[in-house]
Amino acid sequence: xxxxxxxxxxxxxxxxxxxxxxxxxxxxxxxxxxxxxxxxxxxxxxxxxxxxxxxxxxxxxxxxxxxxxxxxxxxxxxxxxxxxxxx
Numbered sequence: 001x002x003x004x005x006x007x008x009x010x011x012x013x014x015x016x017x018x019x020x021x022x023x024x025x026x027x028x029x030x031x032x033x034x035x036x037x038x039x040x041x042x043x044x045x046x047x048x049x050x051x052x053x054x055x056x057x058x059x060x061x062x063x064x065x066x067x068x069x070x071x072x073x074x075x076x077x078x079x080x081x082x083x084x085x086x087x
Contacts, residue, residue, distance in 0.1 A: 022047065055084040 025046035059080035063073045
């Protein structure tokens, strides 16, 4: 039951981070006074980086939940991040 609650919380957090990343990236682009293709490129990279960071944090939390350490944790997190980026 605790695992389900944790996964539900991570899912909600992921959805909120995605929408927050959009606004944050837009704000950063405006702060840098970017326009046109430069702005579009910056926002695309910013959102990709935010998604990758979110996946890393989520996978780290899952590894901690499974009480993994050392090489097992590294391997698990690497595969988890790869799988989440494929979605």
